[in-house]
Amino acid sequence: MKVTWKLPDGSEISADVAEGLSMMEAAVAQNVPGVVGECGGNLSCATCHVxxxxxxxxxxxxxxxxxxxxxxxxxxxxxxGSRLSCQIRASADLDGLVLIVPEA
Ligand code: FES
Structure with a gap:
């Protein structure tokens, strides 16, 4: 599935993400600034907010x-639309998903 992250400076990062991967894992793999994923997806840091x-x-x-x-x-x-992106999994029905990275 294709995902686009919109960054606070107006730029965008798009990537093809394998099904099952979380949006936090995908963002870290793509070096999306502002999505850190400090707790590794355990719902305890909130540094993956989008x-x-x-x-x-x-x-x-x-x-x-x-x-x-x-x-x-x-x-x-x-x-x-705020979510912790470690809790959103890539799936075919979300193809084209757009996530906004908030200003830190
Ligand atoms: S990565 Fe820590 S809450 Fe999502």
Whole structure:
């Protein structure tokens, strides 16, 4: 599936991501600035915060209660499409996904 990260400076990084990989793992592999993934995807750092762009937010779905609480700790402003990208897995139905990397 193809994923595009939109960066705060207006630039974009796009990549083909293998199914099953998390969006945090994919971002780290592509050196996407601002997505760190400090905890390795264990839902304990929130350094993988992104905002899912419309119209993808509904398809990706919202956070569960625990992730929701973690999102309240993020440094960057939380938006309606905010998710921890370690919790979003690449799948064919998300092909074309656009993720916005918030300003740190
Ligand atoms: S990588 Fe730590 S919460 Fe996602």
């Amino acid at each position: 905002q899912v762009a419309e119209p993808w937010a509904a398809r990706v779905g919202g956070p569960d209660d625990f992730e929701d609480a973690m999102l309240d700790t993020v440094e960057a402003a939380r938006g309606p």
